[in-house]
């Protein structure tokens with residue numbers, strides 16, 4: 001362990017110790033005290049009965065439903081989608097701990113500073129755009145456009161809508177120039193996607209003559225903009241390009257603003273456009289999100305899963321809408337989020353529908369939404385027909401969908417579709433083997449996955465060392481390494497040796513150093529079952545240690561005997577009588593050691 005790593009480790013521990021995990025998680029999730037732990041509904045998977053547990057003694061959380069677990073840093077990173085440096089900075093800030101520069105590696109420091117500058121540029125731009133919309137004479141068209149669409153000022157303010165003027169107003173680099181004047185480096189303005197470099201040098205504004213929506217990450221920082229053009233020219237809708245702080249495959253427009261409503265209603269609506277979202281919000285439908293110019297991705301579905309049980313896709317009935325729905329089926333199935341589809345009447349979008357037919361019409365449409373797999377199936381039948389050829393095509397098109405479900409879901413879907421459709425289940429699943437298997441939610445971390453599969457005694461060793469690492473040396477001295485041959489356990493011993501910094505190894509430290517995935521989940525389960533730990537039962541742990549030590553001694557004897565037997569065989573084959581006699585004597589001695597009873601007999605001889 002080099003010194004900068006140790007320093008980072010120290011600061012990390014200080015921040016962890018100064019953070020109240022129950023309070024931190026309680027800011028986002030309602031927690032109830034049950035025994036020594038706190039429980040609530042898991043933010044990482046959909047559930048109706050709480051299986052998400054927070055252990056204040058050991059400062060970590062674990063979900064018995066989906067297996068997510070971790071400490072305060074993991075929670076910040078997973079729940080708020082932060083990188084480690086940001087999570088550390090945020091928690092250090094809350095705890096009032098000065099984060100010394102050296103707590104981060106130079107690369108992390110640089111990354112953090114660069115991202116901070118991008119957040120700052122975006123925030124400054126949002127304020128400028130907002131001010132433009134309110135004050136610029138050139139924004140008169142934008143203001144009347146919003147008025148025509150029925151967006152009251154109150155909503156313009158709440159969503160911080162803004163306006164980027166066209167070149168007629170302030171030239172081609174109006175915003176870029178203002179941002180530079182306010183002290184932002186042009187390279188950061190470009191990296192944030194607000195300025196575009198000209199081939200012949202210089203920069204021009206990316207957004208011109210557009211109404212702009214700031215896009216927030218889940219910590220409420222502006223990371224990008226979406227804009228609708230006002231005058232001629234295209235494209236009609238445009239988003240900021242991706243940057244180190246904006247990943248459109250992960251973020252959903254509106255999720256930050258609407259997350260509480262979505263959590264309360266346990267249902268999210270997905271619409272295609274920013275104005276659809278805004279219009280619905282104006283009419284009191286606030287559990288809406290919109291992807292940013294992409295179709296729904298698996299990370300999108302996963303982030304929704306933290307807030308709701310059901311997602312309703314509100315799509316146009318056109319081919320693009322269908323394709324988007326079809327593409328998202330595997331994500332919903334593998335993330336176990338119920339999805340439904342509500343098709344809009346021809347020529348309507350949610351914005352026009354809510355304005356022309358009222359909010360009740362939209363609500364009725366949503367309430368009658370079809371389950372996504374059904375919807376896809378019906379649409380395929382409409383498209384291909386039920387001729388033999390049509391059925392073949394449908395079976396082929398359904399394969400990726402079937403492959404995405406896990407065992408039970410797949411079996412259910414196959415049974416459901418084959419009956420509906422008059423095709424044998426075998427034929428329905430015919431290309432099952434050739435189809436790519438579904439991606440598991442978290443890739444198992446190789447050997448670590450096997451803790452739970454270990455033989456009983458070996459598992460006892462793992463459990464014991466997780467809870468009482470202070471006895472690690474005792475077990476090592478008793479020959480732990482010579483007895484243990486299972487690769488998983490060998491790795492675990494190696495791991496304990498590596499993380500043990502000058503003899504101070506606590507369960508908390510082990511937990512936070514374990515690689516994410518199966519190993520951590522296993523440890524979390526053990527910690528939870530052991531209750532609020534705080535090493536209360538000293539006699540119990542000492543007894544357990546003694547039990548394991550005598551087991552180790554016994555195992556070594558067994559190993560030694562087996563080894564002697566092998567040597568005896570070799571000596572017999574070689575005809576070395578003397579050696580055989582010597583080995584037999586040793587084996588006998590070894591056998592005597594087995595029980596105290598034998599020891600006593602020997603003494604009486």
Ligand SMILES: [Zn+2]
Pocket residue numbers: 042043044045052063064065066067068
């Ligand atoms: Zn969970």
